[in-house]
Amino acid sequence: MIAKTPKPPYYAVIFTSVLIEDTEEYQKVSADLEALAEKQDGFLGFEAARSGLGLFISYWKDEEAIQNWKAVASHEIAQKRGREEWYDKFQVRVAKVERAYGFEKDS
Amino acid sequence: MIAKTPKPPYYAVIFTSVLIEDTEEYQKVSADLEALAEKQDGFLGFEAARSGLGLFISYWKDEEAIQNWKAVASHEIAQKRGREEWYDKFQVRVAKVERAYGFEKDS
Numbered sequence: 001m002i003a004k005t006p007k008p009p010y011y012a013v014i015f016t017s018v019l020i021e022d023t024e025e026y027q028k029v030s031a032d033l034e035a036l037a038e039k040q041d042g043f044l045g046f047e048a049a050r051s052g053l054g055l056f057i058s059y060w061k062d063e064e065a066i067q068n069w070k071a072v073a074s075h076e077i078a079q080k081r082g083r084e085e086w087y088d089k090f091q092v093r094v095a096k097v098e099r100a101y102g103f104e105k106d107s
Numbered sequence: 108m109i110a111k112t113p114k115p116p117y118y119a120v121i122f123t124s125v126l127i128e129d130t131e132e133y134q135k136v137s138a139d140l141e142a143l144a145e146k147q148d149g150f151l152g153f154e155a156a157r158s159g160l161g162l163f164i165s166y167w168k169d170e171e172a173i174q175n176w177k178a179v180a181s182h183e184i185a186q187k188r189g190r191e192e193w194y195d196k197f198q199v200r201v202a203k204v205e206r207a208y209g210f211e212k213d214s
Contacts, residue, residue, distance in 0.1 A: 001160050002123050002198050012202050014119065014164060016109050016154050020212075047123050049156035053108050057121060057162065091109050091209040095119050095202035102198040105127075 003045025005059050008097045010044055011066055015056040017090035022050070026086050030056075033073055040069050059097070066094060110152025112166050115204045117151055118173055122163040124197035129157070133193050137163075140180055147176050166204070173201060 019026065030048075037043055037058055042065025046058040060066045126133065137155075144150055144165055149172025153165040167173045 001125055002196060005200075008200075012119075012121065012200065014121070014204075016164075018108055047160055047162060049158045049160050049162045051156045051158055053154055053156050055154060055156045055162040055164065057123075057164075087210060087212065089109060089209065089211040091207065093112075093115075093119065093204045093207040095204040097121075097200045097202040100198065100200045102196065103194060104196040105194070 001047075002102075003047050003057075003059055005044050005097070005100065008100055010097050011060040011062065012095045012097050013058045013060065013066055013069075014093040014095060015054075015058075015090065016093075017054045017056070018052075018088040019054065019086055020088050021086075023086075029077070029086075033076060036072060036076060037069060040072065041065060043069070063094075108154075109209075110154050110164075110166055112151050112204070112207065115207055117204050118167040118169065119202045119204050120165045120167065120173055120176075121200040121202060122161075122165075122197065123200075124161040124163070125159075125195040126161065126193055127195050128193075130193075136184070136193075140183060143179060143183060144176060147179065148172060150176070170201075 034046060037046060042061035044059035044061060046056065048054075048056045058069070060069065141153060144153060149168035151166035151168060153163065155163045165176070167176065
């Protein structure tokens with residue numbers, strides 16, 4: 001659920017999207033992309049949620065890992081039906097995580 | 108929906124959480140916090156989604172704006188019922204957005 005990321009610094013790719021329609025096919029492509037991401041070098045984890053707006057955050061070791069991932073993901077999506085068919089709009093933000101802290105309830 | 112942020116660089120605070128229970132009271136506190144954030148100096152926008160995991164990303168002009176916001180938000184939450192009552196766990200990541208790009212379907 002919450003990604004187990006190492007101590008900063010590392011990178012986050014924040015993908016925010018509005019779908020035209022949340023289809024079963026899109027769900028499948030998302031799951032395929034997640035599975036692909038997990039196999040990439042430098043992949044650290046991801047977190048996703050959708051309620052109207054979709055937020056998908058993937059965490060990466062460095063810029064090189066992000067570039068490699070971008071090439072793979074673009075290829076994968078292009079092979080399917082094309083991003084314009086699913087997205088009304090999206091925004092990608094690449095950010096360097098500088099610090100982090102958390103809380104976990106005692107079980 | 109998708110935050111209209113300026114050209115990078117700017118900051119993102121990624122707040123990822125797992126709730127013990129998604130209560131009406133928590134919904135209200137979340138809405139209050141969003142309204143408070145919007146009034147802060149240096150606030151650029153926010154994006155939120157919850158489906159099991161909750162993702163709340165706020166965007167800020169600089170570190171100073173984040174520090175000010177942290178003080179206000181902590182105070183607000185402390186005045187209510189305390190974070191331990193709502194959250195099973197959470198993670199906060201402060202990240203510098205270095206680049207961004209987007210897509211919007213022609214209407």
